Every structure is written in C-alpha cells, then in structure tokens.
Amino acid sequence: MSTIAENLRRIRKISGLSQALLASKAGVSQQLISQLERGENNKTTELPAIAAALGVAVHEIDEDFTPGTTGMPTKVIPLISWVSAGAMMREDITDEAIGAIRISDLPDNGDWIALSVTGDSMDRISPPESVIVVDRTDKRLVSNACYVIADPDGNATYKRYRPSPMRFEPVSTNPAHEPIIPDNEPLIIGRVRRSILEM
Template identity: 35%
Template sequence: MYVRSTPPQANYTETVFARGAASRTLRRMNKPLKNPDLGRRIKALRDALGESQAVFGERFHVEQPTVARWEKGSLPARAILPQLAALAGMPEPEFFYGDGPVKTVPLVSWVAASGFAQMTPTHAVDAERHLTIGDLPSGDYFALSVRGDSMDRVAPDAAIIIANRNEIELQHRKFYVFESRGETTFKRAMLRPRLRLDPYSTNPEHEPIFPPEPESVRVLGRVVRVITDL
C-alpha cells in the first residue's frame, strides 16, 4: 500500500520563517554600509579645497552623484580610502575612525620659535590656505608655520602648529603663541617663580624671555597640536 508522507505543518512553517529571516538578513548585508562621520569629514575636506562635488569627484574618477552619496555617509571604494586620507594630510585611522568630523583650520601665517618677530594677523580672512584636522575638541583654531629651532623638541623648523584662541588662560608648562607690541613668538609658559617664556630646544643657545610685566604679553592661543613631516 502506497502512503504519501506529508511534513508536519509546524515544520513547514518553521522552514518558511527561517528562509524569510535569512532573506531579510541577506538584504541587510547587501545594503551599503554607512558612516555619517566619515561623510562629514569628506565634505569638510571638499569645502577646505573650495571644490564642487563634480570637481572633487574628478580627483577620484567618479561622478558628482557618487560624491554626494559619500557625503551622506556611503563608504567610498576601498581603493579610494587611502587617497582621501592622503589628500586630507591625516593618517587613515584618524580620518576614517576619529571621534567627530574634521575641522577646517586656517593657516594664517608663521610664528618665530625664537624671540618675538613680526607676523601677519591670525584671522581666517588672511589665511594662506586651510587645513583639515580631525579629532579636535570644540574651539576657535588657527594654524601657524614655525620658523626657527628654539622649540624643536616639540615643533621643528617648518612644522605647523594648531592653536586654540579660546584657551588663553596660562597653565604652567603648556605651550602658547604670545604677542607683544605687534610681534609674536611660540614658547612654553613657565609661571613659577615668575612668568617666563621658555624655549624647548636641543640648541642650548636659546634663552628664556622674561616679560617686564605680565600685562605686556598677550596670549593668542594655546598650542594643542603639532604637524610635522618625518
């Protein structure tokens, strides 16, 4: 006698449910990954370069809509990621996985790593160019190119320093950009036993600067980062 075997209804339902869940999982896996912070970094980089999405895309041989998707958080192709980081002048991990979006910082002039010297104003309108810097806390930043070797233990000649205008209250042994009578210098603040502006150098010829009175020196900002080539 021939008996037709029919799977129990419960098993059939479980199978359909499992297939549906697997299908939904595959659809989720096939969706492009998103990184909104990276999108904001890419937009900040493009803005710093002063380029439209179309012109920016030409650097990577992609069309304007692709750049628009990047800025909304879609991940660029793997081969393009190192190019973006290099263009931003940042290490790849910092550019891709930093805690927040990059900031556009104006490189406004140079500063003497020696005695006080004349320099141009530290305002964005006077910027030579703009830098894209990642992982900076909230602040009002400007960048300066270093000239001289009196601070070469932290910032050699031709390095770029990033200073925060919002941090002007002196702290012992911290680094600042100082201004006096229209001239500026980059030094370490030593508050005890009295204010002096110390060099931080491998060159023993550099000597501290002792302002005649604290009021004769103005703090333009605390130096929070140094960018240098190896």
Template identity: 30%
Template sequence: MCMSTLAERVKAAREYAGLKQAPLAKMVGVEQPVISQLERGKNLQSAHLPKIAHATGVSAIWLSDNIGPMVVDSKEESNVSMAEQPLHSYRYPVISWVSAGSWAEAVEPYPAGISDRYEFSEYDSKGPAFWLTVKGDSMTAPAGQSITEGTLILVDTEAEVAPGKLVVAKLPDSNEATFKKLVSDGGRLFLKPLNPSYPIESVDENCRIVGVVVQALQKFY
C-alpha cells in the same frame, strides 16, 4: 594592484568601495571638492588619508605610501591594527606668523582673506583656532619634548592658559607671534624656548598670549 601616484590610489580606493565622491567625502568629514582635488593630484596633504582608507576598506599604508597590497586579508595574522578613527574632523586655517601676531589685536575672528589654505583636525576647539608652520629651531630640544621646524601646530585662542603649556604669544617689540613654553618661577611667568641656546623672555602686561598649542602635526613630503 600597483598605482604610481597618490591621486590614482585615492580614486582606486573609492571605486573599490563602490562610492561616489560626495558620499565618501561625507564619511571622511570633508567637502566633495577635497576628494576631487586629491583624485586630480591637486591636493597632496595627507591629514585625512587614514580616514579615507578606513571608509573604503583599503590598507592605510598602501594608500599613503604605496606599500603592500591594496586590501589586507583580515584572516592574515598581523601585528599592525587599524587605529580607531575620529568621528568628526574640523577645518582650521593655516596662517602666517605675522597674522598670528595681529590676532591678539583682531576685532573679529577669521577676518576676510586670513588664509587660502586649511588643514583638518579631530580636535574641537574651544574658540577660534588656526594652524601655524613652525619656523626656526628655538623649540627643537636635544632631549625630551621637541617641536622641529616645519611642524604644523594648532593654536586654540580660548584654551586654558597655564604654566607648563606650549603657547603662542605676541611680544610688544615684534610684529610676529612667538612660540614658546609658558613657565612660572618665583611667582613670575616666562616664555621659555625648548632649545637651551635661545634666551628666556619674561611675560609682562604688554605681552599677549594669543593661544595655547593643542596639537602638533609633522608633515612628511
């Protein structure tokens, strides 16, 4: 079976499994409108496609990229196996860097109108959490750990803050948040970019750590 669009493949997978939209949504851990939007081509985010493939019994690579058959014969030998899927998924808002900077002074979590876009994760946050889309190349390293522009990062506002972790912070001279690695040197804390061409900033009493980056998700469009 050859489907030309992601929307058609999602619908074909659901019908192959003999499921209505609501039961499939429950199995995947999303609301029914998410499945409906996918089938109408209104939502092309791919974060939950592996779980849809797992729930319907179709090939994950066929569903996401239209590669290979819709259903792989389990008797055929393969060096690719389905990864175990998380039992739960959690929805977090995607917000702007200005909103993230304001988060440090926010009176209440998730103020009204904070976002009209959400992404799912299997990570169960310790406190209010949100996604940010990385801007610029200050965290793009020539070697080792590197977070490129366009990557979605999940920020947990109540995860433990410690040197060596990637954090989102609010500097006193900026309205926007900044994304850096928290490091310690000589008993002092610094915000270090992974790109060595950018300067290291010191952490003082006026710097607010908004949260710890607990997950990075690269989007391919």
C-alpha cells in the same frame, strides 16, 4: 552649533575657492552655493558633491548629517602665515590663510588655527616645518604648557610658559635663544594643543 551656511562659507574661504570655482568643481550651480551660504536652502542632495569638491566630509558642512562608519569626524583648520600678534587676534583671519589642514579629534568649543613652525627656538618639541595647532579660546596660563604670544616687538612667537617669575621659554637645542620675561600681562593668542610632524 554652526549652520550649513556658516560652515560652507568658512570651509570654502579656507580652501581659497570662489563660489563659482566651487560650483564648477562640485558640478552644481553657483546659485545653489550662494543660496546655501545665505541660508536660503538647507535641503539639497548635492551636499556630498560639494563636500567632496572641498575635500571634507559631509558632516563638516551639515552637522546634523550622520556619518557612516567610513571615518572619524575632522575639522578644517586654517593654516595661517606668521603675521603680527594683533592680526592673529582678529576674529576673521581668512585673509591670512595660506591653506588648510584637516585634523581629527579636536574639541568643538575651540577656535582653531594652524601655524607652520619656522626657526629652532622650540625644536625639541616642534622641529622646523612641523605644524602647531592653536586654540585661540584657551588663554589660561598653565605651567609647562606652550602658547603663541606676542613678543616685545608685537610679533607672534611660540614658547613654553613658566611661572615664578612669569616667563616664556624656548625649548631648543640652540642655547642662543633666551626667555621672554614680560613687564606686563602678555598678549596671548592661544594655547598650542598639538604639534604635528610629517615624516
């Protein structure tokens, strides 16, 4: 279970706000934000205002907060740019965040990132500009599941796994895309658990 300090710091960084800007938006002091993020203050009546300024529900900051009947719990997931596979593997990827999205009904034990799909190599599942949600803790290969992996050049790519022989295939309307057949154990960033398309 995460602390208020950890949750607030993570959500604030994903949102791209400084402590001062968050304090200004929430109508509280920067000192209070700093105290909360350092774990020096866990009892404040200002959490609803801080959560509203971040665009999240209070229970996303304080997991012990009992939400009312006004909605389903959500997670704030960093939307990151398509950087190298190695960069996607780093524990702290807040520098790569280009925004954040809120997703409901995700397991608590995942390490979640979101990526905006470019290109047409997976357009039968995720058309360009759709968003995929990736669990970086889930690296166990399952036949027909989709993964973000490193391609032979070290770039991150999104493909469907097939065993015997091991390969990562495009699922595309474009026949020019070819499968990736790794020579060694592939670098797996994580399993794609959801594909979202705005209509």
